[in-house]
Amino acid sequence: MKNQVQFQKGYSLIDFMDDYGDEEKCREALFKARWPDEYHCHECGASSYCTLKSRAIFQCNRCHHQQSLISGTIFESTKLPLTKWFLAIHLLTQAKTGISALSLKRQIGVSYNTAWSIKQKLMQVMKERDDGKSLSGIVQLDDVYWGGELRGGKRGRG
Numbered sequence: 787m788k789n790q791v792q793f794q795k796g797y798s799l800i801d802f803m804d805d806y807g808d809e810e811k812c813r814e815a816l817f818k819a820r821w822p823d824e825y826h827c828h829e830c831g832a833s834s835y836c837t838l839k840s841r842a843i844f845q846c847n848r849c850h851h852q853q854s855l856i857s858g859t860i861f862e863s864t865k866l867p868l869t870k871w872f873l874a875i876h877l878l879t880q881a882k883t884g885i886s887a888l889s890l891k892r893q894i895g896v897s898y899n900t901a902w903s904i905k906q907k908l909m910q911v912m913k914e915r916d917d918g919k920s921l922s923g924i925v926q927l928d929d930v931y932w933g934g935e936l937r938g939g940k941r942g943r944g
């Protein structure tokens with residue numbers, strides 16, 4: 787398992803599918819990107835948790851706070867499977883001259899509006915962060931916008 791997901795140029799679609807071709811692999815990658823060292827509760831910071839049914843929701847063993855794998859990330863804004871998001875990231879990073887929303891729509895199989903909104907979000911992330919092409923860069927940025935975690939460890943929005 788790679789430590790850091792990088793969507794670098796020259797990463798073939800075959801390799802990509804091998805690494806992130808199903809939802810389970812995407813979830814694992816996202817988990818590692820959000821909590822590279824160990825899982826921690828956003829409320830109390832405890833690291834022990836149990837996984838609830840859907841396997842994408844974690845409950846803190848100390849305070850019982852629940853958080854989902856995608857909460858506070860750009861992935862939260864859609865109901866799309868992670869595989870589609872990951873493929874979109876892959877396509878966007880591989881395309882030398884960018885990719886149109888229409889083309890994205892066709893390749894990942896979503897509506898035009900969804901494709902457009904995915905593209906906007908990803909382009910913004912990739913532009914604004916030095917590590918915007920790594921999954922952890924993409925995941926972390928959204929904490930800023932969605933107000934996930936502030937420096938003091940307090941939750942807030944704004």
Ligand SMILES: [Zn+2]
Nearest residue numbers: 827830846849
């Ligand atoms: Zn907790």
